Amino acid sequence: MKFGVVRFPGSCDEVDALHAARRVGDAELIWHAERDLKAADAIVVPGGFSYGDYLRAGAIARFSPAMESVIAFARDGGLVLGICNGFQVLCEAGLLPGALLVNTNLRFTFRQLQLDVVHADTAFTRACGVSANVDADADGQPRLSIPAKHSWGRYYADADTLDAMEQAGQIVLRYAAGQNFNGSLHDIAGVCNGAGNVFGMMPHPEHAVDELIGGSVDGLKIFESMRLAVEGARQ
Amino acid sequence: MAIQDSRSDTKPAAGVDAPLPTVEDALALGLTRAEYELVCAKQGCAPNLLELAMYSLLWSEHCAYKHSKKLLRTLPTDGEHVVMGPGENAGAVDVGGGLVCAFKVESHNHPSAVEPFQGAATGVGGILRDIFAIGARPIAVLDSLRFGEPGDASAGQSGSPVAGEAGSPGTPGATGTRARYLLDGAVAGIGHYGNSIGVPTVGGEVYFEAPYEHNCLVNAMALGLAPRERLVRSAAAGPGNVLVLFGASTGRDGIGGASVLASAELGSGGDGDHDKRPTVQVGDPFEEKKLLECSLELLERGLIVSLQDLGAAGLTSSAAEMASKGGVGIDLDVARVPLREPGMEPFEIMVSESQERMLCVVEPANLDAVLELCAKWEVNGSPIGEVTDSGRMRVLRDGQLVGDMSVAALVDDCPLYDLRPRKPTEALYAAPPARAGLTLQTAPRDILLAILSSPNISSRRPLFEQYDAIVQSRTVRRPEQADAAVLALPDGSALAVSIDGNGRRVAADPYTGTVEAVLECAANLACVGAQPLGTTNNLNFGNPEKPHIAWQLSESVRGLGDACRALRAPIVGGNVSLYNEGATGPIYPTPVIGMVGRLPDAARAGRLRFSGHGHEIALLGPFVPALPASELDKLRGQALPDGLPAIDIAGVRAAQLAVRDAVRSGLLDIAEGGVAVALAECALAGGVGAEVELDGSIEALFGEGPGGFLISAAPGSLDALTGAVPLIRIGTVGGEMLRISAGAHSIAVTLGQLVEAHSAFAELFA
Numbered sequence A: 001m002k003f004g005v006v007r008f009p010g011s012c013d014e015v016d017a018l019h020a021a022r023r024v025g026d027a028e029l030i031w032h033a034e035r036d037l038k039a040a041d042a043i044v045v046p047g048g049f050s051y052g053d054y055l056r057a058g059a060i061a062r063f064s065p066a067m068e069s070v071i072a073f074a075r076d077g078g079l080v081l082g083i084c085n086g087f088q089v090l091c092e093a094g095l096l097p098g099a100l101l102v103n104t105n106l107r108f109t110f111r112q113l114q115l116d117v118v119h120a121d122t123a124f125t126r127a128c129g130v131s132a133n134v135d136a137d138a139d140g141q142p143r144l145s146i147p148a149k150h151s152w153g154r155y156y157a158d159a160d161t162l163d164a165m166e167q168a169g170q171i172v173l174r175y176a177a178g179q180n181f182n183g184s185l186h187d188i189a190g191v192c193n194g195a196g197n198v199f200g201m202m203p204h205p206e207h208a209v210d211e212l213i214g215g216s217v218d219g220l221k222i223f224e225s226m227r228l229a230v231e232g233a234r235q
Numbered sequence B: 001m002a003i004q005d006s007r008s009d010t011k012p013a014a015g016v017d018a019p020l021p022t023v024e025d026a027l028a029l030g031l032t033r034a035e036y037e038l039v040c041a042k043q044g045c046a047p048n049l050l051e052l053a054m055y056s057l058l059w060s061e062h063c064a065y066k067h068s069k070k071l072l073r074t075l076p077t078d079g080e081h082v083v084m085g086p087g088e089n090a091g092a093v094d095v096g097g098g099l100v101c102a103f104k105v106e107s108h109n110h111p112s113a114v115e116p117f118q119g120a121a122t123g124v125g126g127i128l129r130d131i132f133a134i135g136a137r138p139i140a141v142l143d144s145l146r147f148g149e150p151g152d153a154s155a156g157q158s159g160s161p162v163a164g165e166a167g168s169p170g171t172p173g174a175t176g177t178r179a180r181y182l183l184d185g186a187v188a189g190i191g192h193y194g195n196s197i198g199v200p201t202v203g204g205e206v207y208f209e210a211p212y213e214h215n216c217l218v219n220a221m222a223l224g225l226a227p228r229e230r231l232v233r234s235a236a237a238g239p240g241n242v243l244v245l246f247g248a249s250t251g252r253d254g255i256g257g258a259s260v261l262a263s264a265e266l267g268s269g270g271d272g273d274h275d276k277r278p279t280v281q282v283g284d285p286f287e288e289k290k291l292l293e294c295s296l297e298l299l300e301r302g303l304i305v306s307l308q309d310l311g312a313a314g315l316t317s318s319a320a321e322m323a324s325k326g327g328v329g330i331d332l333d334v335a336r337v338p339l340r341e342p343g344m345e346p347f348e349i350m351v352s353e354s355q356e357r358m359l360c361v362v363e364p365a366n367l368d369a370v371l372e373l374c375a376k377w378e379v380n381g382s383p384i385g386e387v388t389d390s391g392r393m394r395v396l397r398d399g400q401l402v403g404d405m406s407v408a409a410l411v412d413d414c415p416l417y418d419l420r421p422r423k424p425t426e427a428l429y430a431a432p433p434a435r436a437g438l439t440l441q442t443a444p445r446d447i448l449l450a451i452l453s454s455p456n457i458s459s460r461r462p463l464f465e466q467y468d469a470i471v472q473s474r475t476v477r478r479p480e481q482a483d484a485a486v487l488a489l490p491d492g493s494a495l496a497v498s499i500d501g502n503g504r505r506v507a508a509d510p511y512t513g514t515v516e517a518v519l520e521c522a523a524n525l526a527c528v529g530a531q532p533l534g535t536t537n538n539l540n541f542g543n544p545e546k547p548h549i550a551w552q553l554s555e556s557v558r559g560l561g562d563a564c565r566a567l568r569a570p571i572v573g574g575n576v577s578l579y580n581e582g583a584t585g586p587i588y589p590t591p592v593i594g595m596v597g598r599l600p601d602a603a604r605a606g607r608l609r610f611s612g613h614g615h616e617i618a619l620l621g622p623f624v625p626a627l628p629a630s631e632l633d634k635l636r637g638q639a640l641p642d643g644l645p646a647i648d649i650a651g652v653r654a655a656q657l658a659v660r661d662a663v664r665s666g667l668l669d670i671a672e673g674g675v676a677v678a679l680a681e682c683a684l685a686g687g688v689g690a691e692v693e694l695d696g697s698i699e700a701l702f703g704e705g706p707g708g709f710l711i712s713a714a715p716g717s718l719d720a721l722t723g724a725v726p727l728i729r730i731g732t733v734g735g736e737m738l739r740i741s742a743g744a745h746s747i748a749v750t751l752g753q754l755v756e757a758h759s760a761f762a763e764l765f766a
Helices: A014-022 A065-075 A085-092 A159-168 A220-234 B023-028 B033-043 B049-058 B109-114 B116-133 B177-197 B257-261 B270-279 B285-300 B314-326 B346-351 B364-376 B407-411 B444-452 B503-508 B510-528 B547-567 B631-635 B649-661 B674-686 B698-702 B751-765
Strands: A002-007 A026-031 A042-045 A079-083 A099-101 A109-117 A142-150 A154-156 A171-175 A188-192 A198-201 B082-084 B091-096 B099-107 B137-147 B201-208 B217-227 B242-247 B306-309 B329-333 B357-362 B382-388 B392-397 B400-406 B475-477 B485-488 B494-500 B531-540 B571-577 B590-599 B616-620 B666-669 B690-694 B709-713 B727-733 B737-742 B745-750
Touching: A002 A014, A002 A065, A014 A026, A014 A220, A042 A065, A042 A085, A065 A079, A079 A085, A079 A220, A085 A099, A085 A198, A109 A188, A154 A188, A171 A198, B023 B033, B023 B049, B033 B049, B033 B400, B033 B407, B049 B314, B049 B346, B049 B392, B049 B400, B049 B407, B082 B099, B091 B531, B091 B571, B091 B590, B099 B116, B099 B494, B099 B531, B099 B571, B099 B590, B109 B116, B109 B177, B109 B217, B116 B137, B116 B177, B116 B217, B116 B285, B116 B306, B137 B177, B137 B285, B137 B485, B137 B494, B137 B590, B177 B201, B177 B217, B177 B285, B201 B485, B201 B494, B217 B494, B217 B531, B217 B590, B242 B285, B242 B364, B285 B306, B285 B357, B285 B364, B306 B314, B314 B329, B314 B346, B314 B357, B314 B382, B314 B392, B314 B407, B346 B392, B346 B400, B357 B364, B392 B407, B400 B407, B444 B631, B444 B674, B444 B698, B444 B745, B444 B751, B494 B510, B503 B510, B503 B547, B503 B590, B510 B531, B510 B547, B510 B590, B510 B649, B510 B709, B531 B547, B547 B590, B547 B649, B616 B649, B631 B674, B649 B709, B674 B690, B674 B698, B674 B709, B674 B737, B674 B751, B698 B737, B698 B745, B737 B751, B745 B751
Parallel strands: A002 A026, A002 A042, A042 A079, A079 A198, B137 B201, B329 B392, B531 B571, B690 B737
Antiparallel strands: A099 A154, A109 A142, A109 A171, A171 A188, A188 A198, B082 B091, B091 B099, B099 B217, B137 B217, B242 B357, B242 B382, B306 B357, B329 B382, B392 B400, B475 B485, B485 B494, B494 B590, B531 B590, B616 B709, B616 B727, B666 B709, B690 B727, B737 B745
């Protein structure tokens, strides 16, 4: 199992994502100017400020040579995880529905958050079921503790799209009650595409993989889920 | 500026002749008459405009430290952990495992007073460049901010502090408008730069005091990590080697920043300085991110001889200082510098402070590889000159000489001045306005809530939430989790870092107040279990040419030296920011101290909180609380005392050693607000109450002083500490209330009431 982590000029969390992925498999960086995805089984588009994000978050990155390959990889059913800026890039690339708007508080905000796992059976959440290692909320849904940090994280889609996504089970993660600081519609923290192989989330799972640093390992479940999905598909 | 043309009629130059500048032009650029005459003597004739502009910058206070250098030479700079001391872009200490930690604090006060967002942002950009200029990857930023009073967060309470009559921009006359505007802009600017470049902002401090109203302080500290052998110095070497400029192109922004902004008093504040906005640079963190990665890759691949960032005074100071350190000369052709706009004059190119630029020296054989790497990172690599053995700084335009100076004269021959310190005979600072209804007779519970909700004490969460504190995956203790930030190292150990400097106490007693600031930093490190390795400092003072400021400065530096010697935490670098005063007088003298330490086991880093019900609470250390210069005395409108009680530095150090080695479960040093506030902070952090009984009176509750720690631990585990250091058991953790009694005084508050008071600051952003 090998992860490829895309590195744009201006990426900030690519090394964190690389090390998080290496806790469950192999991982390698992919330079934005390269088209070769280095035989990766899954791709991570990491957080940061790709190309400075001066135009609109993710608007330039989607045109990079590496992203052309990632888009083709996703269309072929490959697993793609977008984190924060990566989520924004995937929306700009048309791989995920909706858009990320500026936070309602108009400020960059960093917080450790509680997230409800709406569907614990996707390729990105199948290791998130309630267990000795995963807490449950009042409704018995699994709950993850993962930090978020961004200025543009307010998930938006039109009402019809949102309804369709709810019906199709594409709303995978929600901010727990009282945790939605950015004003996302339907408290959306993470969504997948209709085929279920592309997933974007604003919180940073790669920053919740070590008890020592951050006090939560819940983010590891996302990477572990991807490993299970890739290895399950092989069998 | 008076300069219109840099061409000279005394030297071969392109274009038409231009008149030589006069002594009046030199005065306008900040030189004195005597300094101008000395420049003429060094040059052998009157300098042309380019030369005069370069001298005026390198001989400014900002570059030459002409009023502080003699004092700074008294500071301790050697120690077992020191790898690189003052004089390089940043200092560095050995942290084991083949790694060094580079760190430095620097100010961007005057630019931030003029334009807070860009001023603060480029302050962060500048200090980060200092770190990677010596080959270290920046791993953390901290900031130390001072503003005027922000007004009263709690509506209904009157007696809002002074300030604000010249609030700008903002509602005229609104109390605290200017302070809030500056705070908001500076915090957003720091976040913008640090967040965007992927370096976590892990700590910092903010204080609000009236003397900073017209002259805010924005100091930023950065830390970096490097393999020891990767460290690089800035000395240019090897005649025939090529000088390569890379990074952003050069424009007309920031011209004259070092002399006009950094080395003179500000005007009346606010509107008076609006015409200086063009001298503030604009930051581009994306450009710097590429510059950072490119610089580190150049070093990793061994492609460059030396490296230097472009900061104040741009190419002028970078090139001249590289040449001076290497004992060589430099020929530099301004026509080869990539420009943002056409028609820039040589002097403009030489003094531009455009951000995000670096200069390196390259052997000719490596030039192609260097330019190729610059192309990969899209950072505009351009060979602009070469190292010579002439000892001259020669500036050319299209091969024609337009300026010729001795490197030694530029860098080393600026006259140094002796200070004329004299202790002032009367108080320099007015007593703060009293909070209505707050006296020593007020119920202690209400005093506690008033202090907790005051701007200097209330929770900083609304500020630090705007910073990414976790990128790079090293942050073991985030803001508000401990007294110091803790960053994991690869071998399981950790760095701890703290920044501190209570200007009010330094104003009361420059020597003792500075000793306290250094001890406070070390106490913060002790609370997470770390031993100090080295210290950096930023000396923020008023105009040193005035005897009372000279006295503050010399006493403060004496205290800094004594405290660092006692703690064996030598000074490895720092910065001086003088002339911080305007029409309303000087700032509080504010030495900002940054200290870096190491703890052997990251997993055992201390936390600021009560954890277990039933844990014992104790006061530890030679703590003698007193009210003068305390937060409570400020709130009740007391003038500053003339002097603080003398400190038993050795006793405080012994307490810190005991704390560092102790079993740690909940630990906090007692600082602003005294024991009652420290108890409240531990209760808030742990979400659990406590019952405490203190000896004595109101001083025991709210008095301040160095050397005290609040510690909580499972029953019995404090026994190991008994005898080694003064320790008094004062109570027990538990319940939903904080109950404190001290003689006839008693306090009983719920956790909810504490939370409400402590979050008062959030309203400043409403």
